[in-house]
Amino acid sequence: MSPSPLPLSPLAAGLWRLNEWGLDTPALVRWIEQALDLGITSFDHADIYGGYTVEARFGEALAAAPGLRERLQIVTKCGIKLHHPARPAHRLKSYDSSRAHVLASVDESLRALRTDRIELLLLHRPDLLMQPDELADTCRTLLAAGKVLHFGVSNHTPGQVAMLRKRMVLATHQLECSPLQMKALADGTLEQCVDLGLRPMIWSPLGGGRLFTDGGDAQVQRVRAVLAELAARHGVSEASVAYAWLLRHPSRPVPVTGSGRIEALREATAALNVALSAEDWYAIWQASMGHEVP
Numbered sequence: 001m002s003p004s005p006l007p008l009s010p011l012a013a014g015l016w017r018l019n020e021w022g023l024d025t026p027a028l029v030r031w032i033e034q035a036l037d038l039g040i041t042s043f044d045h046a047d048i049y050g051g052y053t054v055e056a057r058f059g060e061a062l063a064a065a066p067g068l069r070e071r072l073q074i075v076t077k078c079g080i081k082l083h084h085p086a087r088p089a090h091r092l093k094s095y096d097s098s099r100a101h102v103l104a105s106v107d108e109s110l111r112a113l114r115t116d117r118i119e120l121l122l123l124h125r126p127d128l129l130m131q132p133d134e135l136a137d138t139c140r141t142l143l144a145a146g147k148v149l150h151f152g153v154s155n156h157t158p159g160q161v162a163m164l165r166k167r168m169v170l171a172t173h174q175l176e177c178s179p180l181q182m183k184a185l186a187d188g189t190l191e192q193c194v195d196l197g198l199r200p201m202i203w204s205p206l207g208g209g210r211l212f213t214d215g216g217d218a219q220v221q222r223v224r225a226v227l228a229e230l231a232a233r234h235g236v237s238e239a240s241v242a243y244a245w246l247l248r249h250p251s252r253p254v255p256v257t258g259s260g261r262i263e264a265l266r267e268a269t270a271a272l273n274v275a276l277s278a279e280d281w282y283a284i285w286q287a288s289m290g291h292e293v294p
């Protein structure tokens, strides 16, 4: 069902916070080009980002710079319905993986992004009313139409991943992990990725920025102390060490950056050249958990 290998770069750039970055269209074009120069060619969206506005802003940048589209891959998501003025038909926040919603959402994303295809479509959150056979059939329709080239999930349990994988090819599982948030290491999610060869994408790799902004928190203080020591030893920034910690996992994760600063993207890519030892990795784990391994 997936005709070509998933073409993600080693890190992806996330656009969730685009509206906070103060970039007009020419500046966004420049930002995309600088990310591409760093080897970040995959850009992570969702229909709902920026209150249903971010995809369209990215689409304006693509339209302003012909040729850009062919140099990058678009990841976007569907399945969350926000209660939002842009979607007056939604009476409350809910999840929807029905055929009608997914097909309409993809058409809306294609229109906003001003493109004819989405390289990777993720189901953003697990829909408790999901009918997996219907969803797999919807994905086959989108693949046959050439509108979506690969499919994946985000924030699903291992059981939900297993249920869907019986019916369709999943290219990735996008999940939260960072030196401050290690749930996916403990609940079987990342083990399943290793077992299935399902390369995860990692969201909020810096804890949503809390690693560098929440200095009063005891866990942050413990982790920062270890990051600082390893950063000095490896000659890189603390953020680079945080990314290197994620990249050290055997599931071969693709971290998704969240910053609008090119320097922060550079720090992320610098992590690709940092080889942490297993002891370095466990030192960060221990600092995060507040105790040594049992």
Ligand SMILES: NC(=O)c1ccc[n+]([C@@H]2O[C@H](COP(=O)([O-])OP(=O)(O)OC[C@H]3O[C@@H](n4cnc5c(N)ncnc54)[C@H](OP(=O)(O)O)[C@@H]3O)[C@@H](O)[C@H]2O)c1
Pocket: 013, 014, 015, 016, 017, 044, 045, 124, 154, 155, 174, 175, 202, 203, 204, 205, 206, 207, 208, 209, 210, 212, 213, 239, 256, 257, 258, 259, 260, 261, 264
């Ligand atoms: N699938 C999902 O459910 C889901 C959920 C959340 C996010 N995501 C995706 O994951 C992407 C990344 O998530 P995130 O934005 O929470 O990532 P993050 O890297 O954990 O946090 C980014 C935030 O940290 C701040 N920051 C502070 N110090 C920084 C430093 N030294 N280096 C880099 N950033 C620093 C950034 O501000 P500056 O811009 O000022 O650097 C930015 O506000 C999103 O854009 C989105 O594409 C997916």
